[in-house]
Amino acid sequence: MRELEQLANELDAEAFTCRAIIETPNGSPAKFAYDLESGLFHLGKLLPLGLAFPVDFGFIPSTLGGDNDPLDVLVLPEVHLPVGTLLEVRLLGIMEAEQRKPNKRPKRNDRIIARLIDSRLYPGIDDLSQLGQAFVEELAVFFQTYKALRGQTYEILNVGGPDRAIAIIREGERRFQAQQAA
DSSP: OOGGGOOOOOBTTTEEEEEEEEETTTSSSSSEEETTTTTEEEEEEEEEOOOOOOSSSEEEETOOOTTTSSEEEEEOSSSSOTOOOOOEEEEEEEEEEEETTTTTTOOEOOEEEEEETOOOOSSTTOSSSGGGGHHHHHHHHHHHHHHHHTEEEEEEEOOOHHHHHHHHHHHHHHHHHHHHHH
């Protein structure tokens, strides 16, 4: 059986689409993570009472980010997507960010933002800028709060559109291929 992280992401740079795998559903107060050894999803962390993921949180297979994990993807919530769902998404943009643990060097931890390809709620949304600055700011506050509760900082460095998301995914594919070759 192929590992989920090694599935082809089927990136289509012209259509701004790729595959994503959901780890944590929208509204969940529990953070799930894919375990490469077992091939299962495990409960990673519980969020404090009243805090829940505002979007579906997952990863883009066959990529590696600056934190040595697959690139994170945030999918606009539309329907209940269970843990482990494989879906095709339309890339809208990216929040490029750095996280830092106390007394450690900062690590990149970008968040690609996407919607379902066959979206009923967001069919005309093709760029993150169409969602407005308040949407991006609220996502940033969520991740800053989430990281602060774990003793870390999370700083947004740049917000980009679908072209920038494609560039970061291509970079993540190169990192993944290099790791596989090593």
